[in-house]
Structures are given as structure tokens and as C-alpha cells.
Amino acid sequence: MRGERADRLYRAGVGLLAGAVPVALGAIAVFVLVDALPALRYMGLGFWTGTQWNLGNQYGGTTASQNGVVAAAGATFGILPYILGTLLTSAVALAVALPLGVGAALFLSEYAPPRLRLWLSSLVELLAGVPSVVYGLWGLAVVVPAVAGGIGPWLSAALGFIPFLRGPVGTGLGLLSAGLVLAVMVLPLIAATARDAMQQTPRALREGAVALGLTRWEAIAGVVLPTARPAIFGAAILALGRALGETMAVLMVSGGSINLLPTNLYGPVNTLAAVIASQLDAAFTDATHMALHALAGIALTLFVISLVVNGTARLIVRREGAA
Amino acid sequence: MSTMWTSAQLEAQERPAGGDAAKMAVRGLSVFFGGQRALEAIDLELPERQVTALIGPSGCGKTTLLRSLNRMTELVPHSRHEGDVLLDGRSIYGPGVDVVDLRRRVGMVFQRPNPFPMSILDNVTFGPRRHGVRNRRLLQEIAEESLRAAALWDEVKDKLHHSGMSLSGGQQQRLCIARALAVQPEVLLMDEPTSALDPISTGKIEDLIRQLAEDYTLVLVTHSLPQAGRVADRVAFLLQGSLVEVGAAQEIFTRPRDRRTEDYLTGRLG
Numbered sequence: 257m258r259g260e261r262a263d264r265l266y267r268a269g270v271g272l273l274a275g276a277v278p279v280a281l282g283a284i285a286v287f288v289l290v291d292a293l294p295a296l297r298y299m300g301l302g303f304w305t306g307t308q309w310n311l312g313n314q315y316g317g318t319t320a321s322q323n324g325v326v327a328a329a330g331a332t333f334g335i336l337p338y339i340l341g342t343l344l345t346s347a348v349a350l351a352v353a354l355p356l357g358v359g360a361a362l363f364l365s366e367y368a369p370p371r372l373r374l375w376l377s378s379l380v381e382l383l384a385g386v387p388s389v390v391y392g393l394w395g396l397a398v399v400v401p402a403v404a405g406g407i408g409p410w411l412s413a414a415l416g417f418i419p420f421l422r423g424p425v426g427t428g429l430g431l432l433s434a435g436l437v438l439a440v441m442v443l444p445l446i447a448a449t450a451r452d453a454m455q456q457t458p459r460a461l462r463e464g465a466v467a468l469g470l471t472r473w474e475a476i477a478g479v480v481l482p483t484a485r486p487a488i489f490g491a492a493i494l495a496l497g498r499a500l501g502e503t504m505a506v507l508m509v510s511g512g513s514i515n516l517l518p519t520n521l522y523g524p525v526n527t528l529a530a531v532i533a534s535q536l537d538a539a540f541t542d543a544t545h546m547a548l549h550a551l552a553g554i555a556l557t558l559f560v561i562s563l564v565v566n567g568t569a570r571l572i573v574r575r576e577g578a579a
Numbered sequence: 580m581s582t583m584w585t586s587a588q589l590e591a592q593e594r595p596a597g598g599d600a601a602k603m604a605v606r607g608l609s610v611f612f613g614g615q616r617a618l619e620a621i622d623l624e625l626p627e628r629q630v631t632a633l634i635g636p637s638g639c640g641k642t643t644l645l646r647s648l649n650r651m652t653e654l655v656p657h658s659r660h661e662g663d664v665l666l667d668g669r670s671i672y673g674p675g676v677d678v679v680d681l682r683r684r685v686g687m688v689f690q691r692p693n694p695f696p697m698s699i700l701d702n703v704t705f706g707p708r709r710h711g712v713r714n715r716r717l718l719q720e721i722a723e724e725s726l727r728a729a730a731l732w733d734e735v736k737d738k739l740h741h742s743g744m745s746l747s748g749g750q751q752q753r754l755c756i757a758r759a760l761a762v763q764p765e766v767l768l769m770d771e772p773t774s775a776l777d778p779i780s781t782g783k784i785e786d787l788i789r790q791l792a793e794d795y796t797l798v799l800v801t802h803s804l805p806q807a808g809r810v811a812d813r814v815a816f817l818l819q820g821s822l823v824e825v826g827a828a829q830e831i832f833t834r835p836r837d838r839r840t841e842d843y844l845t846g847r848l849g
Contacts, residue, residue, distance in 0.1 A: 458693070460689055460691055460693035461693050461695060461696075463651065463654070463689065463693070464687075464689060464693040464695070464755070464758075465695070465705075466651070466654065466682065467649065467651060467682055467686065467687035467689075467759075468682065468683070468686070468705065468706040468709070468758070468759070468762060469679045469680065469681075469682040469683035469706065469709070469710065469762060470679070470706075470709050471679060474709055478695070478705060478709060479695055479696075482695065482696050482697060483696050
């Protein structure tokens with residue numbers, strides 16, 4: 257009898273703890289949505305399609321009323337450039353980090369001698385623990401000059417026939433630098449997950465491939481990679497989530513553009529997360545509070561993008577798994 | 580399927596194949612893992628289109644012997660061998676032997692079914708695709724032929740695009756046999772192919788082994804003496820890395836010449 261009661265109590269306890277997760281998620285969504293509503297009413301759909309971001313006149317005390325809500329005179333909040341900047345920096349990051357990470361994982365799992373594997377693996381995990389502000393500084397000191405003085409001009413010359421890859425390269429602060437810094441930040445996640453998945457390929461599968469007359473590389477490409485594919489895909493999604501939301505490092509190397517749609521791979525951009533951080537100070541001075549509501553609108557947008565990306569990825573993984 | 584023939588195979592075809600000719604021959608073979616001797620001076624003939632069963636207690640070296648027939652023992656670090664193994668009279672360890680081609684000619688089926696994480700069709704065509712067959716129609720034909728030969732076609736013909744992992748254990752093992760047959764091997768090595776299967780699946784695999792013996796030279800490692808009795812033409816008994824005796828299955832089971840064989844068969848050994 258006593259055991260049964262303890263069991264019921266225990267079940268209720270862990271149920272409550274597990275329930276905290278959806279409750280927290282729902283609470284965040286509701287609060288951000290409510291906080292964002294005034295800005296969404298003020299701008300309408302223009303909040304997502306507009307390209308102009310202006311907190312309005314903060315000194316005259318003049319206000320403007322629109323759709324029944326009040327904002328500082330001249331205020332307009334269009335976040336399309338930040339949406340594009342977020343998606344593009346993350347896309348560049350993934351495009352660079354995925355092949356690098358899978359390649360590193362292949363070497364670690366299949367080719368590295370055991371001692372080197374151990375040493376390199378711990379280095380990879382160390383990379384994951386570096387604070388993002390350090391990545392930002394490193395980006396400013398190393399990546400930005402490299403993009404401005406080498407990578408950018410070279411890419412522009414070699415692949416300039418693609419309009420988006422054509423110069424001018426400018427200062428180096430911009431999309432490519434942000435993407436590269438993000439790539440290094442998500443690299444350990446992809447490399448470590450892919451390596452673990454590859455090492456878990458059953459020996460029976462490798463032997464089965466070799467016994468069919470495959471060379472080592474063919475066995476890896478034919479059996480090890482397909483086995484690890486779902487895990488690699490999952491890691492890529494986690495990496496994308498991290499890249500979409502990364503704030504500090506991007507803020508430091510993206511060029512912090514405003515009112516400007518990205519026109520090439522090198523120019524300054526801004527991301528949803530970085531704008532929230534960089535505009536927060538100014539927004540607090542807005543007596544109408546509309547600027548804060550607009551930042552909440554950005555947060556809501558980032559939240560929805562993350563949910564959509566994760567949801568889509570899960571759908572794809574499930575379909576892949578069923579095939 | 581003529582695209583898959585290699586020059587080595589064509590040469591092999593030109594030689595007259597007598598009924599009792601040895602397809603493979605093991606000559607004074609010793610295998611070492613590190614300092615440990617796993618096999619000691621084995622001499623064994625594997626007649627063409629017959630099933631040779633390797634029996635003996637655990638750790639006697641029967642799996643090592645099987646794996647040395649397609650050089651899978653080489654995958655173990657610090658392994659080496661003395662002596663030789665002949666396929667159609669030629670050393671498989673000689674200089675200039677293409678291991679990839681050897682393993683295509685001497686196929687293998689493992690103890691546990693090991694289908695690749697892909698569709699049934701892709702599993703069967705995996706080998707041919709890797710060996711350069713690109714034509715989709717041809718691949719489809721190879722798949723059907725191999726699945727028929729493995730007695731699996733009727734069960735999977737309507738779900739060729741389902742995952743190979745979705746099949747039952749016995750079906751998975753027949754899929755692995757089909758996969759091995761798809762590269763047109765001449766010899767098929769089977770390492771306890773039914774040890775992970777239920778009795779009904781085991782029966783199907785055993786029927787299949789008898790059918791396959793009409794076209795292929797088979798070598799079967801088994802822990803089940805009744806199984807060896809049901810499917811084997813010849814039986815080789817190994818003990819502690821040495822070959823104790825080899826002969827027709829009937830002979831070995833009814834009139835073993837060596838005392839140790841008799842002890843093993845009657846359960847006093849191993």
C-alpha cells in the first residue's frame with residue numbers, strides 16, 4: 257500500500273516538473289505577443305514588409321497617432337532587413353559549418369589514430385565552451401580584416417558572375433564575416449554530434465559493406481554516412497537555432513546596418529537578435545513606449561522563425577526516418 | 580548482367596569445372612592475432628557446388644578460418660598469416676590480388692542480419708552500384724533475380740522501397756543473402772547465419788542453403804550439429820585452432836575416425 261502511494265506521489269511530482277516546460281514556453285509566447293501587439297497595430301503588416309526603422313522624434317514630445325495607438329512623431333518600424341539579415345547570416349554559417357563539421361567528424365571517427373582523436377575531440381568540445389563575446393572580438397580582429405583584405409576580393413573575383421557574390425567588399429564588417437564567425441561557433445556542435453553518430457555505426461554494417469568488396473572510403477560513404485545522417489541533420493537544426501538567435505558576436509561583426517536590404521555577400525547587415533540588443537537603450541527613452549513594443553515584435557518574429565525552422569526540421573526527420 | 584564480369588572471372592570461367600574440383604583450397608594456413616595463434620596449419624579443400632560445414636566448440640577457430648577465405652581477418656589490427664588459400668588454383672594472398680575483386684567473388688553472410696539503413700531495393704543493388712552498374716532497369720533486374728534466388732521476392736516485391744530494417748529477422752537475413760548474391764559471387768561464406776533466428780526462419784534459410792548449393796560453393800559455420808546434418812555435404816571439425824578431421828557429412832556423423840570428433844558429437848566435449 258505504502259509503495260503504491262509513494263509511486264503515485266512520485267508520478268505526480270515528475271509530471272508537474274515535465275509540465276513546467278510547455279507552461280514556460282506558452283508563457284513566453286503569450287507575454288511577448290501581448291507586449292508586441294501595440295507595435296503590430298501601429299504598423300500593420302508593414303512591420304514585416306517595411307524596410308525603414310526609425311524610433312521617431314524623441315526630444316520634442318510630439319506624438320503621432322495611427323490605427324488607434326500613439327508613437328513618437330515620425331516613428332516607423334519595418335524589420336524586413338533584419339529578418340533577411342538573420343536568415344542570410346545563418347544560411348552562410350550553416351553552408352560553411354556543415355561540410356567542415358562533417359569532414360572533421362569523418363576524420364575523427366574514421367581516420368584519426370586513437371590518441372590524436374582524443375586530443376582533437378577535447379579541443380572541439382573546448383571550442384563549444386568559448387563565450388560568444390570572445391568569438392566577436394576574434395571576429396573583429398581576424399575574420400573582418402581577412403574578409404576585407406583577402407577572402408572577399410578573391411570570392412568576388414572568382415565567383416563575381418553570380419550577382420550576390422560580386423563586390424564591393426567594403427570594410428569587411430557584414431554578412432560574410434558574421435556568417436563565418438557563426439560558422440565557427442556552431443562547428444563544434446555539428447562535429448561532435450556527427451562524430452558520435454558515426455562511431456555508433458555498428459561494426460556489422462561496416463563489415464557487411466567491406467565484405468561486398470567495397471573499399472574503406474566506399475564503405476564510409478555508403479554505410480557510415482547514411483547511418484549518421486539523421487543525427488547530422490538534427491545537429492544542423494540545433495546549429496541553425498543557435499545561429500538564428502546568436503546576439504553578441506553578430507552584433508560586433510555584422511556592421512549593424514539599418515534601413516538597408518542586403519545587396520551582396522559582403523555588405524553590412526543586422527539581425528533580429530542584434531537589433532534588440534543594440535536598440536534597447538534608445539528604446540527605453542521613448543516616452544510613448546512604442547519602441548519597446550516594436551522590440552517585442554522583433555522578439556516575437558524571432559520566436560516564430562525558430563519554431564517554424566524546428567518544426568519543419570522535425571517533420572523532415574520523421575519522414576526520412578519512415579522511408 | 581554481363582557488364583559485371585571482370586577479366587579474372589572470365590579467366591575462371593574458361594577453366595573446365597569438374598564436379599569434384601576444389602573451388603577453394605586452404606594450404607598449411609596459420610593465422611595469428613598479435614602473438615596469439617588462432618589457426619594452426621590448416622589443410623582443407625572446398626569442393627565446388629557443395630556445402631562445407633565448419634563445426635567445433637566456441638573459440639576453435641572456425642569463424643577465423645571462414646574469414647580468412649575472403650581476407651576479412653586482415654581487418655583485425657596486428658593480424659598475420661602463414662600458408663596460403665587458393666581460389667580456382669590461385670593464391671588469394673598473392674601479390675597483385677585485388678582484395679575488392681576477391682571479396683566480390685567470395686561473398687559473406689553474417690551471424691546477425693545486417694541490412695544497411697536504406698530501402699530493400701537499395702540494399703540489394705548496393706554492391707552492383709558500387710561496382711559500377713548505373714542502368715536503372717539493369718539494377719531492377721539484378722534486384723529481382725537476387726531476391727528470387729534468396730527466396731524473398733514474393734514477400735517484398737510490393738514494398739521494395741520500404742526500409743530494409745522494417746523486415747523480420749529471418750527476412751532481413753535473406754535480404755542480406757540477396758545482397759551478397761547481387762554481386763555474382765562464386766563462393767558464399769556464412770557465419771552462423773541462423774543463430775539469431777527463430778525455428779521457422781531457420782528452416783527457410785536451411786532450405787535456401789540447399790538451393791544455393793546448386794549454383795554456388797558454400798561454406799557454413801554452425802554451432803548446430805543437426806543443422807550441419809541437414810544441409811552440409813561435407814563437415815570439417817576444428818578444435819583449438821587445428822583441423823581434427825574432415826569428410827562427407829554422413830561419414831563424420833556416423834563413423835568419426837577421431838576420438839575427439841566422437842566426443843564432441845556426443846556432447847562430451849565443448
